[in-house]
Amino acid sequence: MPELPEVETVRARLEPKLVGRRFEHVGIFDPRLTRPADPAGVAAELEGERVAALDRRGKYLIVRFESGRVLLIHLRMTGQLLHANGGRPPAGDVHRRAVVKLDDGSDVVYRDVRRFGTWQLLDEDDLLSYLAQRIGREPLVRSFTSKRLAEALEGRRAPLKSALLDQRRLAGVGNIYADEALWRARLHPLRPAGELSAEEIAALHRGIRAALRAGIARQGATLSNYRTPDGSPGRMQEEFRVYGREGEPCERCGTPIEKIRAGGRGTWYCPSCQR
DNA sequence: TTGGCGTCCTGGAGGC
DNA sequence: TGCCTCCAGGACGCCA
Numbered sequence: 001m002p003e004l005p006e007v008e009t010v011r012a013r014l015e016p017k018l019v020g021r022r023f024e025h026v027g028i029f030d031p032r033l034t035r036p037a038d039p040a041g042v043a044a045e046l047e048g049e050r051v052a053a054l055d056r057r058g059k060y061l062i063v064r065f066e067s068g069r070v071l072l073i074h075l076r077m078t079g080q081l082l083h084a085n086g087g088r089p090p091a092g093d094v095h096r097r098a099v100v101k102l103d104d105g106s107d108v109v110y111r112d113v114r115r116f117g118t119w120q121l122l123d124e125d126d127l128l129s130y131l132a133q134r135i136g137r138e139p140l141v142r143s144f145t146s147k148r149l150a151e152a153l154e155g156r157r158a159p160l161k162s163a164l165l166d167q168r169r170l171a172g173v174g175n176i177y178a179d180e181a182l183w184r185a186r187l188h189p190l191r192p193a194g195e196l197s198a199e200e201i202a203a204l205h206r207g208i209r210a211a212l213r214a215g216i217a218r219q220g221a222t223l224s225n226y227r228t229p230d231g232s233p234g235r236m237q238e239e240f241r242v243y244g245r246e247g248e249p250c251e252r253c254g255t256p257i258e259k260i261r262a263g264g265r266g267t268w269y270c271p272s273c274q275r
Numbered sequence: 276t277t278g279g280c281g282t283c284c285t286g287g288a289g290g291c
Numbered sequence: 292t293g294c295c296t297c298c299a300g301g302a303c304g305c306c307a
Contacts, residue, residue, distance in 0.1 A: 001300060032284090059301080076301050077284080095285095114284045116301065134302085158278060167302080175300065224286085224299090264280070265300065 002075040004139070004172025005215025006226050006234065007059050010081055013229045014108070015054045017083045018063065022050045022103040028119070030097040030112070035120045042121050046071065046100070058135045058171030062127070070127050072120040073110075078225040079117030082109045113225055136169040139208050146198075146205035153201070156193040162263035163193035164208070173208065175265045176221060176243045180211040183242045188274045189262045214239060242268040 002010070026046045028039035049069065055062040061081075063071040073081070085106045098110040098119070110117070122130060136152060137144050152169040153160075164170060164178040173181065182189050184207030187200060196204065220226055220234030223244070227233060237244075241251060245268060246259040255272035 003301095074301080077299080078286095112284095113286070114300090116284065118302095156277080162278075165301085263278095266298085 001077055001174055001176065001223070002079065002220070002226055003059060003174035003177050003215070004056075004212055005177070005218075005236065006220035007056055007061060007075065007172070008216050009220045009228055009234065010075075011054055011056045011061055014081060014083060017106065017229070018051045018054050018102070018108070020051065021106075023047055023100050024103045025101040026098070027100075028098045030115060032115055033097050033110075033112075033117065033119050035118050042119065043098075045121055057131055058138070058167055059174070060131070060135070068124055070122050070124060072118075072122055072127060072130070074118045075112075076114070076116030076118070078111075078113040080109075080111040080225060080227055081229055082111065082227065082231060083107070083229040084109060108229075111225075133168075135167055135171045138171050139173065140212055144205075144209075146202045149205045149208070150196075150198070150201045153193040153196065158193055159190045159262050160187055160193045160196075160204075161189035161265070161267050165263055165265070170208075172212070175267075176240075177208070177211045177215060179243045179268050180214075180241055181207040183207070183270060183274060184210055186274055189260070189267045189269050242270060244268060 023046050026043040028034060028043045031037055031039050033039060034042040049065040049067055051063060052066045053064040055064060059074060061073040083106060095111045095113050096109055097112050100108040102108065137148055153163055156163050160182060161178055164173050164181065181204065185203040187204060215221060215236045218235040218239060219228055221236035222233035223237055242257050245257045247256050250257055250270035250273060253270065253273045255270055257268050258271050260267050
C-alpha cells in the first residue's frame with residue numbers, strides 16, 4: 001500500500017527518467033482510471049506534453065508539464081509505475097491500466113490490480129485548491145515541528161490511529177507507518193488524539209519522522225504489489241516493529257504484539273509498552 | 276464540525 | 292479439487 005515513503009521512492013527513481021521527456025503516445029485502458037472518466041480525452045490531451053518536474057505531495061505524485069498543466073497521480077492500494085526501455089510489454093498482463101511512450105523510446109507502465117488509483121489532469125490553480133482541501137502538513141519538511149503536530153491533533157477525540165490516517169491533518173501517513181510511528185512513540189493507538197502531553201506529542205513527532213525516514217531509506221515496504229519503477233521490491237517490511245507481527249515478541253519488552261481494529265483498519269501494537 | 280461506517284475493487288487465504 | 296466467504300485498505304460520501 002503506497003504511503004509517503006513508497007510514493008517518494010517512486011518519485012525519486014522516476015524523476016531522472018521523466019524530466020525533460022515528452023509524452024509521445026498515451027494509452028489508457030481502464031475507464032475508471034481518469035477523473036473525469038474520459039480516458040481517451042485525457043490521453044489525447046497528455047500527448048505532446050513535456051515533463052518539467054516530478055513532485056510529491058502526501059501520497060500524490062505530481063507530474064508538472066512545461067505547459068503549466070499537471071497530471072495528479074494517486075496509486076491508492078495497488079498502483080505501480082514501472083519504467084522500461086521500450087520493447088514489447090509483457091503479454092497477458094491484465095492489470096496494465098495505462099502506458100506512456102516517451103520520446104526517448106522508453107515506456108512508463110501503470111499497473112493497478114484493485115483499480116483504485118486515479119489520474120487527474122489539472123491546471124496549476126486547480127491543483128492548489130484541490131490539494132488544499134485534501135492534504136495537510138508534510139511531516140518531513142523542516143517547518144513540521146512538534147508544535148505543528150500538536151495543532152493538527154488539538155481538540156480531536158478520535159483515536160490516535162484514526163487521527164494519523166486523516167490526510168487533511170497530516171499528509172502521507174497510512175496504515176503501516178501509523179502503527180510503526182505509534183510503536184516508536186510508545187503510544188497506544190486508541191488514545192484520544194487531543195489528550196497527549198507535550199512530551200508525548202514530541203515523542204510522536206519523532207516517531208512519525210523516524211518511521212517515514214526508515215521507509216524511504218529502505219525504498220519502501222513490499223507486502224504484495226509495491227515495486228520501485230525498476231521492478232525491484234522495497235526492504236522496509238524486513239524492519240517492521242509491529243505491523244503484521246501479531247503474536248511475535250515486542251523487540252523492546254518481549255510482550256507478544258497484539259492486533260485490534262482502530263479507525264476501521266487492522267492495527268498492531270505492543271500492549272505493554274504502548275500506553 | 277467531528278467521528279464512524281459503508282463502498283469501491285480484486286487476489287489470496289482459509290474453511291468446507 | 293472446487294466453491295464460497297472473508298480480509299486487506301486509501302479516499303470519499305453519507306449519516307448521526
